[in-house]
Amino acid sequence: xxxxxxxxxxxxxxxxxxxxxxxxxxxxxxxxxxxxxxxxxxxxxxxxxxxxxxxxxxxxxxxxxxxxxxxxxxxxxxxxxxxxxxxxxxxxxxxxxxxxxxxxxxxxxxxxxxxxxxxxxxxxxxxxxxxxxxxxxxxxxxxxxxxxxxxxxxxxxxxxxxxxxxxxxxxxxxxxxxxxxxxxxxxxxxxx
Amino acid sequence: xxxxxxxxxxxxxxxxxxxxxxxxxxxxxxxxxxxxxxxxxxxxxxxxxxxxxxxxxxxxxxxxxxxxxxxxxxxxxxxxxxxxxxxxxxxxxxxxxxxxxxxxxxxxxxxxxxxxxxxxxxxxxxxxxxxxxxxxxxxxxxxxxxxxxxxxxxxxxxxxxxxxxxxxxxxxxxxxxxxxxxxxxxxxxxxxxxxxxxxxxxxxxxxxxxxxxxxxxxxxxxxxxxxxxxxxxxxxxxxxxxxxxxxxxxxxxxxxxxxxxxxxxxxxxxxxxxxxxxxxxxxxxxxxxxxxxxxxxxxxxxxxxxxxxxxxxxxxxxxxxxxxxxxxxxxxxxxxxxxxxxxxxxxxxxxxxxxxxxxxxxxxxxxxxxxxxxxxxxxxxxxxxxxxxxxxxxxxxxxxxxxxxxxxxxxxxxxxxxxxxxxxxxxxxxxxxxxxxxxxxxxxxxxxxxxxxxxxxxxxxxxxxxxxxxxxxxxxxxxxxxxxxxxxxxxxxxxxxxxxxxxxxxxxxxxxxxxxxxxxxxxxxxxxxxxxxxxxxxxxxxxxxxxxxxxxxxxxxxxxxxxxxxxxxxxxxxxxxxxxxxxxxxxxxxxxxxxxxxxxxxxxxxxxxxxxxxxxxxxxxxxxxxxxxxxxxxxxxxxxxxxxxxxxxxxxxx
Numbered sequence: 001x002x003x004x005x006x007x008x009x010x011x012x013x014x015x016x017x018x019x020x021x022x023x024x025x026x027x028x029x030x031x032x033x034x035x036x037x038x039x040x041x042x043x044x045x046x047x048x049x050x051x052x053x054x055x056x057x058x059x060x061x062x063x064x065x066x067x068x069x070x071x072x073x074x075x076x077x078x079x080x081x082x083x084x085x086x087x088x089x090x091x092x093x094x095x096x097x098x099x100x101x102x103x104x105x106x107x108x109x110x111x112x113x114x115x116x117x118x119x120x121x122x123x124x125x126x127x128x129x130x131x132x133x134x135x136x137x138x139x140x141x142x143x144x145x146x147x148x149x150x151x152x153x154x155x156x157x158x159x160x161x162x163x164x165x166x167x168x169x170x171x172x173x174x175x176x177x178x179x180x181x182x183x184x185x186x187x188x189x190x191x192x
Numbered sequence: 193x194x195x196x197x198x199x200x201x202x203x204x205x206x207x208x209x210x211x212x213x214x215x216x217x218x219x220x221x222x223x224x225x226x227x228x229x230x231x232x233x234x235x236x237x238x239x240x241x242x243x244x245x246x247x248x249x250x251x252x253x254x255x256x257x258x259x260x261x262x263x264x265x266x267x268x269x270x271x272x273x274x275x276x277x278x279x280x281x282x283x284x285x286x287x288x289x290x291x292x293x294x295x296x297x298x299x300x301x302x303x304x305x306x307x308x309x310x311x312x313x314x315x316x317x318x319x320x321x322x323x324x325x326x327x328x329x330x331x332x333x334x335x336x337x338x339x340x341x342x343x344x345x346x347x348x349x350x351x352x353x354x355x356x357x358x359x360x361x362x363x364x365x366x367x368x369x370x371x372x373x374x375x376x377x378x379x380x381x382x383x384x385x386x387x388x389x390x391x392x393x394x395x396x397x398x399x400x401x402x403x404x405x406x407x408x409x410x411x412x413x414x415x416x417x418x419x420x421x422x423x424x425x426x427x428x429x430x431x432x433x434x435x436x437x438x439x440x441x442x443x444x445x446x447x448x449x450x451x452x453x454x455x456x457x458x459x460x461x462x463x464x465x466x467x468x469x470x471x472x473x474x475x476x477x478x479x480x481x482x483x484x485x486x487x488x489x490x491x492x493x494x495x496x497x498x499x500x501x502x503x504x505x506x507x508x509x510x511x512x513x514x515x516x517x518x519x520x521x522x523x524x525x526x527x528x529x530x531x532x533x534x535x536x537x538x539x540x541x542x543x544x545x546x547x548x549x550x551x552x553x554x555x556x557x558x559x560x561x562x563x564x565x566x567x568x569x570x571x572x573x574x575x576x577x578x579x580x581x582x583x584x585x586x587x588x589x590x591x592x593x594x595x596x597x598x599x600x601x602x603x604x605x606x607x608x609x610x611x612x613x614x615x616x617x618x619x620x621x622x623x624x625x626x627x628x629x630x631x632x633x634x635x636x637x638x639x640x641x642x643x644x645x646x647x648x649x650x651x652x653x654x655x656x657x658x659x660x661x662x663x664x665x666x667x668x669x670x671x672x673x674x675x676x677x678x679x680x681x682x683x684x685x686x687x688x689x690x691x692x693x694x695x696x697x698x699x700x701x702x703x704x705x706x707x708x709x710x711x712x713x714x715x716x717x718x719x720x721x722x723x724x725x726x727x728x729x730x731x732x733x734x735x736x737x738x739x740x741x742x743x744x745x746x747x748x749x750x751x752x753x754x755x756x757x758x759x760x761x762x763x764x765x766x767x768x769x770x771x772x773x774x775x776x777x778x779x780x781x782x783x784x785x786x787x788x789x790x791x792x793x794x795x796x797x798x799x800x801x802x803x804x805x806x807x808x809x810x811x812x813x814x815x816x817x818x819x820x821x822x823x824x825x826x827x828x829x830x831x832x833x834x835x836x837x838x839x840x841x842x843x844x845x846x
Binding site for chain 2: 008012013015016018021023025026028029030031032036038041129150
């Protein structure tokens with residue numbers, strides 16, 4: 001093969017490179033879209049070191065003013081059914097936005113454990129009387145220690161624990177109707 | 193009734209564009225003049241149909257027709273009329289109709305203004321545009337019908353995202369789409385040339401106005417978006433290297449490379465394959481941006497309501513366009529043999545360098561944008577690529593680009609000598625060095641803003657040197673004015689655009705020296721920043737058409753004299769249950785005084801004050817760049833159109 005011919009062959013090969021690159025990219029994007037539909041690819045999920053690990057234990061007092069029971073380590077260690085742990089506060093505006101979704105989940109029988117984050121008990125009670133109570137149990141994290149253990153990004157923030165108390169999902173920010181239908185419902189079904 | 197007519201018009205446009213995709217192409221292959229001649233009429237027909245659909249959509253928003261689901265989701269009767277209409281394209285469905293409308297406009301423009309084009313080339317270009325229009329119309333009709341009805345009608349709409357209720361944003365998408373769609377026309381020219389198997393100087397000349405126009409609109413659109421982010425989001429920044437911003441930057445970079453390489457095709461008949469590839473890439477990047485934004489595969493502060501199903505459709509379009517074009521490229525491009533061989537130090541050599549650097553920057557930005565997504569997919573690792581990555585990679589590439597930008601236009605075609613070029617630029621270099629030293633001495637650390645000021649001075653003086661050289665300002669000053677009048681507009685345009693980039697660099701470098709301060713102050717207390725005293729005078733409630741707000745009055749003083757009174761706000765939109773911060777900005781053109789109001793607590797209001805030196809120059813620079821492109825567009829060569837193909841083969845020296 002002459003030099004000129006070889007260079008012409010490699011020139012031809014080079015012309016196919018853009019197509020190859022584009023095909024590889026397209027395959028990747030397709031995998032992402034597939035993943036979004038079955039829940040294995042989630043561009044919006046904030047990474048959490050806790051996913052796949054047992055939820056950190058919480059030993060926190062109940063909020064007496066709300067009249068709700070507290071929950072202890074056992075409730076997180078083996079809940080027996082999927083359970084949501086929701087960090088919230090009465091001073092947090094997005095929590096108000098999120099509240100209808102929590103109420104809807106509670107009506108559907110999903111158990112929600114509340115962690116009242118850096119809040120005044122009286123304010124928390126007022127909040128729940130005003131907007132309704134979605135929590136089956138509630139504890140107060142007055143100093144924000146649980147927040148540190150969970151690596152809290154801010155309030156509201158929600159964790160899904162499976163029946164063995166392993167963290168399966170984390171949502172930083174308010175739960176929206178879209179979040180429920182696009183993500184949480186699938187996961188609740190999967191871990192039910 | 194009107195929405196159904198709109199829906200029907202969209203379906204009609206799809207049918208017409210399918211015919212437009214087939215008939216002229218077939219005619220061009222068979223050399224059938226009658227079939228080829230069908231193209232322009234069909235393109236006009238598509239334009240009329242899509243315009244009717246868009247008008248129907250506007251009408252639905254204007255009368256707040258709550259039986260149309262799109263209106264219910266995105267509008268509200270209490271919204272001012274401008275935002276009702278802007279709401280028509282402020283959502284996914286409507287923006288796609290606008291996209292197709294602009295594409296139809298471009299198709300009609302090719303049909304009407306392309307009379308000078310060879311019949312077969314025009315037919316093929318129109319056919320490719322018809323294919324693209326058909327793809328997007330099918331997408332709109334299948335997955336994002338803007339005329340979907342709801343029954344029973346809703347009581348009222350659910351309001352538009354209040355952050356988007358802003359004049360800047362009302363015009364940001366149309367400008368950006370003009371730019372994106374402009375790349376579709378250059379793409380169509382590229383594909384037509386590949387089918388035809390011929391790229392010559394005339395091709396370069398026809399493509400260049402489209403590349404210029406789309407680049408100018410992209411520049412304006414990106415600048416407007418950045419300006420909006422600056423004053424509306426209240427973060428005090430102007431560019432966040434957000435994936436969606438990058439998605440608009442990628443076609444801009446590719447288009448910028450294309451409009452330079454098209455000059456080489458026109459003048460020297462070289463870089464043909466490369467220009468074709470760039471034209472394909474520019475449009476692919478536009479589509480990639482659409483895909484990234486609309487499918488929801490990426491995490492961004494900007495978002496349309498997205499769903500994976502639409503994503504699959506756009507991905508299919510993307511694969512069809514890119515796959516088809518790249519396969520055609522691989523098959524036909526080897527036949528486009530380069531004719532011009534050239535020396536590295538020459539105008540075309542400088543343009544090649546410009547292309548290499550621009551494409552490297554584009555590749556870096558592309559990698560930075562896509563890497564986190566692919567890392568998530570393949571390595572299951574959540575990684576975010578932020579501004580430090582781009583600063584570390586783009587700045588070192590931008591520096592040689594800026595150095596070459598001033599020198600390139602002074603070089604001669606074919607073979608240039610470096611020494612005379614440097615001789616003409618020595619005063620620009622001295623000016624740049626002085627700027628660097630002065631800023632460095634005054635500001636000390638950090639070194640990047642000082643370099644930025646130097647680069648800005650270098651570019652502006654370089655552009656001035658270019659013009660001075662062309663009109664022989666120093667060697668024969670008496671004839672300079674006459675020569676300036678006779679200078680081709682393209683030469684002026686190039687110099688103005690380069691200087692505009694220098695103006696923008698001034699702004700960017702100035703923002704490198706920006707300072708900010710966050711303080712909780714009581715009424716009557718002051719904050720001092722940037723040599724100004726900022727006094728909080730009052731905080732009160734205010735009411736707008738569809739919002740209520742807390743408004744602060746901040747008086748800015750310098751040496752005891754009032755400079756300005758600023759009124760930042762926190763607006764609350766009850767219908768959307770969302771609040772926005774309205775930063776108050778006073779610009780002196782030398783700097784921006786920028787105040788954002790935060791939460792109030794215990795009688796203190798949180799104020800964030802920014803002193804942003806030269807900030808407005810960023811967008812001013814963008815406008816100047818677009819103006820330069822506009823000047824180039826009015827050049828006689830672009831206006832009169834290209835000469836017939838035979839004569840174009842003779843290389844014209846400028």
